[in-house]
Amino acid sequence: MEDIDRLFAGGASVNDYDKEVFNGDIGRIQTIDLEEGEIVIDFDGRTVVYESGELDTVALAYATSVHKAQGSEYPAVVIPLAIQHYTLLQCNLLYTAVTRGKRLVVLIAQPRALAMAVKQTGAGRLTKLRERLQEDFR
Numbered sequence: 001m002e003d004i005d006r007l008f009a010g011g012a013s014v015n016d017y018d019k020e021v022f023n024g025d026i027g028r029i030q031t032i033d034l035e036e037g038e039i040v041i042d043f044d045g046r047t048v049v050y051e052s053g054e055l056d057t058v059a060l061a062y063a064t065s066v067h068k069a070q071g072s073e074y075p076a077v078v079i080p081l082a083i084q085h086y087t088l089l090q091c092n093l094l095y096t097a098v099t100r101g102k103r104l105v106v107l108i109a110q111p112r113a114l115a116m117a118v119k120q121t122g123a124g125r126l127t128k129l130r131e132r133l134q135e136d137f138r
Contacts, residue, residue, distance in 0.1 A: 011061035011068070019048050024068040026061050066097045077101035081109035081117055089117040 012025040021027075027043035037052035050058060066088075069077075079097045081089065094117045098105050107114070 011059050011064060012057065013059050014057045016057060020046070021048055024064070024070070024072060026064070026072065026074075066093050066100075069100045070096060072100060073102050074100055075102050076104040076106070078106045078108065081107065081113040083110055083113045083116070085113075086116065089113055090120045091118055092121075094118065 011027075012021045012023055015022045021043060025043055027041040027048070030040040030042050030047065032039050039050045039052075039055065039058075041048050041050065041058065077097065077100050079094070081094070083089075098107075109117075
């Protein structure tokens with residue numbers, strides 16, 4: 001049986017360019033050395049050592065949000081959709097969540113919540129990008 005340490009995943013909560021670990025990266029805890037005050041996490045085959053003073057930059061990753069999962073893929077994804085979270089029931093977030101799964105995507109949804117998410121395309125982004133580009137190229 002695996003060590004209990006290996007069952008937990010660690011997720012980076014900030015960008016660390018020296019360690020080449022970025023917000024949202026998910027790894028597996030390999031070892032925890034209490035005497036040395038270190039934790040070793042494997043990020044896709046790359047071993048990264050964190051000292052006890054750096055542990056505020058990682059968190060256990062039993063689950064993650066769609067926002068933090070952007071740019072990542074996982075073997076399996078479970079997506080709960082409930083009416084109570086109506087502000088998050090948007091088509092673009094649902095699309096992002098579904099496309100994170102490599103082999104399996106399980107959608108656990110109230111039918112009304114799923115209908116709301118599919119229909120809600122959003123009001124668009126208010127970036128004023130067009131106006132800014134037009135000003136720069138006049």
